[in-house]
Amino acid sequence: MARYIAGRLVETVVALLIMSFLIYGLIGLMPGDPIDIMVQADPNLTTADAARLKALYGLDKPLMERYVNWLEAALQGDFGYSRVHNAPVLEVLLPRLGNSLLLMGLSFIFALLIALPIGVYSAIRPYGARDYAINFVALAGISIPVFWFALMLIYLFAVEWSLLPASGMRSIGTADTGMEGLLDRAKYLVLPVLALSAASVGGFTRFVRASTMETMRHDYIRTARAKGLSERRVVLKHGLRNAMIPVVTIIALSFGSLFSGALITETMFSYLGMGKLIYDSILGNDYNLALVGLLFATLLTLIANLAADICYAWLDPRISYGGESGS
Amino acid sequence: MSSMTRLAARRFMRHRMALASGVLLILMALAAGVAPLVEGLLGVDGNEVDLLARFGAAGPGHPLGTDELGRDVLVRLLFGGQVSLIVALITAFAAAVIGAAIGLVAGYYGGWVDALLMRLTDGVIALPLLPLLIILAAVDMSKIPFLAGLDDSAASSLYRIVLIITLVGWTTVARLVRGAALSLRTREYVLAARSMGASGLRIMTIHILPNVMSPIIVATTLSVGNIILFESVLSFLGLGIQPPIASWGNMLNNAQELIYEAPALAFYPGMAIFLTVIAFNFLGDGLQDALDPKATEYDKGNA
Amino acid sequence: MTALLEAHGLSKHFAIRGAGLFARQIATLRAVDEVSLTIEAGRCLALVGESGCGKTSLARCLALLHRPSAGSISFDGEVVYDDKLNNYKAIRRDIQMVFQDPYGALNPRMTVAAIIAEPLNIHSVGDRGERAARVVELMESVGLSPALADRYPHEFSGGQRQRIGIARALALRPRLIIADEPVSALDVSVQSQVLNLMLDLQDAMGLSYLFISHDLAVVEHMADVVAVMYLGRIVEQAPRDELFASPSHPYSQALLRSIPRPGGGKRARGAALGGEVPSPLDPPAGCPFHPRCPRAADICREARPLLEPVAGDQDHLAACHFKGET
Numbered sequence: 001m002a003r004y005i006a007g008r009l010v011e012t013v014v015a016l017l018i019m020s021f022l023i024y025g026l027i028g029l030m031p032g033d034p035i036d037i038m039v040q041a042d043p044n045l046t047t048a049d050a051a052r053l054k055a056l057y058g059l060d061k062p063l064m065e066r067y068v069n070w071l072e073a074a075l076q077g078d079f080g081y082s083r084v085h086n087a088p089v090l091e092v093l094l095p096r097l098g099n100s101l102l103l104m105g106l107s108f109i110f111a112l113l114i115a116l117p118i119g120v121y122s123a124i125r126p127y128g129a130r131d132y133a134i135n136f137v138a139l140a141g142i143s144i145p146v147f148w149f150a151l152m153l154i155y156l157f158a159v160e161w162s163l164l165p166a167s168g169m170r171s172i173g174t175a176d177t178g179m180e181g182l183l184d185r186a187k188y189l190v191l192p193v194l195a196l197s198a199a200s201v202g203g204f205t206r207f208v209r210a211s212t213m214e215t216m217r218h219d220y221i222r223t224a225r226a227k228g229l230s231e232r233r234v235v236l237k238h239g240l241r242n243a244m245i246p247v248v249t250i251i252a253l254s255f256g257s258l259f260s261g262a263l264i265t266e267t268m269f270s271y272l273g274m275g276k277l278i279y280d281s282i283l284g285n286d287y288n289l290a291l292v293g294l295l296f297a298t299l300l301t302l303i304a305n306l307a308a309d310i311c312y313a314w315l316d317p318r319i320s321y322g323g324e325s326g327s
Numbered sequence: 328m329s330s331m332t333r334l335a336a337r338r339f340m341r342h343r344m345a346l347a348s349g350v351l352l353i354l355m356a357l358a359a360g361v362a363p364l365v366e367g368l369l370g371v372d373g374n375e376v377d378l379l380a381r382f383g384a385a386g387p388g389h390p391l392g393t394d395e396l397g398r399d400v401l402v403r404l405l406f407g408g409q410v411s412l413i414v415a416l417i418t419a420f421a422a423a424v425i426g427a428a429i430g431l432v433a434g435y436y437g438g439w440v441d442a443l444l445m446r447l448t449d450g451v452i453a454l455p456l457l458p459l460l461i462i463l464a465a466v467d468m469s470k471i472p473f474l475a476g477l478d479d480s481a482a483s484s485l486y487r488i489v490l491i492i493t494l495v496g497w498t499t500v501a502r503l504v505r506g507a508a509l510s511l512r513t514r515e516y517v518l519a520a521r522s523m524g525a526s527g528l529r530i531m532t533i534h535i536l537p538n539v540m541s542p543i544i545v546a547t548t549l550s551v552g553n554i555i556l557f558e559s560v561l562s563f564l565g566l567g568i569q570p571p572i573a574s575w576g577n578m579l580n581n582a583q584e585l586i587y588e589a590p591a592l593a594f595y596p597g598m599a600i601f602l603t604v605i606a607f608n609f610l611g612d613g614l615q616d617a618l619d620p621k622a623t624e625y626d627k628g629n630a
Numbered sequence: 631m632t633a634l635l636e637a638h639g640l641s642k643h644f645a646i647r648g649a650g651l652f653a654r655q656i657a658t659l660r661a662v663d664e665v666s667l668t669i670e671a672g673r674c675l676a677l678v679g680e681s682g683c684g685k686t687s688l689a690r691c692l693a694l695l696h697r698p699s700a701g702s703i704s705f706d707g708e709v710v711y712d713d714k715l716n717n718y719k720a721i722r723r724d725i726q727m728v729f730q731d732p733y734g735a736l737n738p739r740m741t742v743a744a745i746i747a748e749p750l751n752i753h754s755v756g757d758r759g760e761r762a763a764r765v766v767e768l769m770e771s772v773g774l775s776p777a778l779a780d781r782y783p784h785e786f787s788g789g790q791r792q793r794i795g796i797a798r799a800l801a802l803r804p805r806l807i808i809a810d811e812p813v814s815a816l817d818v819s820v821q822s823q824v825l826n827l828m829l830d831l832q833d834a835m836g837l838s839y840l841f842i843s844h845d846l847a848v849v850e851h852m853a854d855v856v857a858v859m860y861l862g863r864i865v866e867q868a869p870r871d872e873l874f875a876s877p878s879h880p881y882s883q884a885l886l887r888s889i890p891r892p893g894g895g896k897r898a899r900g901a902a903l904g905g906e907v908p909s910p911l912d913p914p915a916g917c918p919f920h921p922r923c924p925r926a927a928d929i930c931r932e933a934r935p936l937l938e939p940v941a942g943d944q945d946h947l948a949a950c951h952f953k954g955e956t
Contacts, residue, residue: 011446015446015450015453018450019450019454023462026462026463026466027462029466030462030465030466031465132344136344139605139608139609139612140601140605142608143552143556143601143604143605143608144601144604144605145556145559145560145597145600145601145604146560147559147560147563147579148559148579148593148596148597148600148601151579151582151583151586151593151597152593152594152597154583154586155586155590155593159586159587159590255455256452256453256454256455256456257455257456259455259457259458260455260456260457260458261457263455263457263458263461264457264560267564268583275458278458278461279458279461279564282458282461282462282465283465290462293458294458294459294462297455297458298453298454298455301453301454301455302453305449305453514734515729515730515731515734515735516734516735516736516737518690518695518727518729519727519729519735519795519798520748520752521695522693522694522695522722522725522726522727523722523726523748523749523752523753523802524719524722524723524752524753525748525752526752529752533737533740534737537737537739538737538738538739
């Protein structure tokens with residue numbers, strides 16, 4: 001088991017390094033480089049000046065060399081400067097990361113709270129009218145474009161009914177702490193969380209249903225029933241525990257799509273999270289920020305996957321004790 | 328073979344939603360297909376900007392009203408449907424081909440080839456796709472030597488979006504095919520082919536691939552919905568299909584600012600996307616039950 | 631009698647690994663352990679043993695579906711495979727296989743005609759017309775009506791599917807057919823039909839067979855020479871009549887005793903073999919059979935017996951320290 005974790009850790013680090021190189025390369029393909037932008041902004045800069053500046057910043061060196069320089073600096077904690085925000089990248093990134101995690105976390109919990117019960121319910125009474133209805137709603141959830149759903153929510157709740165704010169994170173002038181601050185922030189979180197969880201609710205529900213049904217089919221459930229346990233005990237005690245094993249892992253693995261959804265949601269609601277930051281920085285040519293932001297996103301996703309693998313290995317003894325047979 | 332197909336068809340017919348979805352999609356495809364006809368019938372030009380007729384209400388000559396530039400909404404919706412549907416189908420097909428090729432090679436040869444390819448696949452699956460797609464879409468094509476032909480024009484944006492979504496969309500089919508190939512390669516008819524001296528290529532294409540078609544069809548159908556969602560998000564952000572070519576996504580480009588004045592403009596394209604995606608998902612579900620009823624509904628990594 | 635196929639010191643080991651990219655090898659499964667045998671032209675060598683004894687692995691090594699871990703293979707007197715050489719391409723057409731599972735041996739999405747013609751397609755034999763004619767010829771030779779050529783495998787019975795498999799194996803006019811339990815999955819009434827077909831084909835085409843089976847009654851019907859396998863090794867080899875009349879190795883003796891014979895009660899069958907076959911992952915030291923052998927002695931626990939002639943008879947070999955006694 002320890003070997004397995006060690007191996008996976010090494011793989012994660014390698015993957016991260018490869019991704020960092022790829023992203024660095026991709027960012028390098030973005031239109032223009034920082035000096036060109038400066039040149040555009042300042043008509044007094046001559047071509048000779050531009051060339052000098054490029055040499056100064058090391059922008060004329062080959063890709064590999066630039067990458068290694070960047071990597072060396074990064075490993076020492078220096079992630080560069082954000083051009084747009086005029087501050088070190090980490091300083092800009094970390095608070096936004098917190099906001100994003102809050103949004104994603106709330107949305108995730110909300111989705112689970114809905115998906116678990118209705119998924120299990122659906123699995124216990126399959127193929128009935130209610131099961132079909134639930135399946136329809138779940139499919140609708142994963143089919144709806146998040147940005148459009150957000151638009152509709154904004155229209156209904158902010159424009160038509162003026163119940164909730166259409167964007168932002170808190171009201172100006174409200175206290176930052178205490179009950180008032182909390183409620184205020186909550187008001188701004190309702191719509192984004194709703195928009196973000198639509199897809200998760202759908203996906204989780206279908207998955208919980210499938211997983212539970214699969215478990216219920218197994219013989220040990222029949223045995224429990226034959227023992228005379230009430231249906232409820234059968235489900236809760238025996239079925240659920242085993243059905244939850246793959247569910248745990250699938251939850252960790254959906255981090256990637258949750259992040260993509262969060263990017264859109266934050267942009268739609270002007271919620272100052274990491275997704276919006278990455279988007280703004282890509283389009284605003286703030287490449288240092290974009291690069292590190294993306295890396296963080298990738299790192300988090302890789303960590304989530306690692307956690308999922310470890311969970312899976314821990315729960316499924318066949319993997320942790322090694323040994324698949326022969327050919 | 329026809330008896331098996333008939334059995335599958337009958338199973339499919341029992342799925343009312345899948346059936347309804349299939350019908351709906353055919354109708355939508357037909358509607359999109361006749362877009363030029365509708366244009367002629369209504370006597371309007373989908374691209375004609377008429378600033379005097381902005382935000383026109385629904386009425387004769389404009390069944391769904393006009394948009395912020397005075398263009399007819401219905402016609403643009405239909406043309407947008409053409410673009411969104413065709414782009415999605417081509418992308419799904421391309422991704423399926425690449426995924427199947429990778430899955431076949433990984434599953435049939437096994438060993439380090441499989442390990443390497445699957446690590447790669449897992450890596451791509453693990454990535455948060457949207458940020459990556461945004462970067463790929465924002466890439467300056469002139470900096471890549473062999474893609475320099477793709478400029479910023481609207482027509483190129485079509486090729487670009489097919490390319491970048493295909494680049495990340497092949498993973499589901501790859502895993503599926505790899506799993507099937509792994510189990511099929513120990514089948515005796517594969518061994519028989521090997522003992523006859525059949526080449527790896529022959530075995531993969533003649534013996535393994537035809538026996539994997541059902542899950543490939545299901546996975547590809549289910550992927551179309553996702554592809555439409557990605558394309559529409561990118562177009563919405565201005566990074567996908569560029570105007571004046573209409574796609575459902577870019578019709579929503581300004582919708583957020585206009586939500587106060589003309590909410591209907593935000594409603595129709597999004598609704599079209601929603602209906603199409605949900606129809607493809609139901610269709611895929613129905614196909615899965617029809618073609619592959621024994622398949623368990625989950626495997627690690629597919630929510 | 632000329633030797634057609636010879637194997638010397640053939641071994642096949644599978645490495646068992648743990649999970650993960652950096653897992654190490656946990657154990658070795660010795661499926662085939664230093665096997666030497668000779669198949670003579672025009673004869674049928676039967677390979678007998680219980681499940682898991684390695685006969686299928688050995689067969690697949692001889693067809694080069696698996697790469698042997700050690701040893702050499704010669705065909706027609708020339709070495710075609712050893713640790714330096716792999717010349718199997720040259721003899722692919724001469725060695726064909728028939729498989730056990732009639733439901734798995736044929737690609738469900740190919741027509742019978744395509745299945746039978748596939749070897750011809752792979753080796754580019756003849757043109758389309760000639761191949762079609764050959765398919766007809768082959769179907770007739772196995773007793774199937776050529777009118778059925780456009781049907782699919784699932785439309786046939788098990789026995790018919792086995793015939794299709796045999797027709798496919800005959801397409802390239804091989805000299806040796808390796809048949810891996812070809813009738814074990816068939817009903818008893820159908821078995822004899824297929825077996826007789828195989829004997830007729832052998833006479834008509836001068837075929838040699840390596841016939842694998844766990845069913846001694848079938849073996850008695852088909853074999854000229856019988857080899858008995860246990861835990862990846864050949865423990866006895868003799869002409870059929872000789873083996874059935876006077877088996878030398880205790881394992882062969884136990885196997886033969888277990889054949890149900892009409893008219894014999896429990897006493898006629900003698901003592902049954904105790905214990906179970908040990909796992910090939912962890913074979914016993916010395917003679918692999920010693921834990922279950924009624925005659926095991928100390929030497930059996932320490933020294934592995936070699937396959938040697940019994941009482942000077944070169945055709946009758948046994949791997950037992952007490953061969954030739956009773």
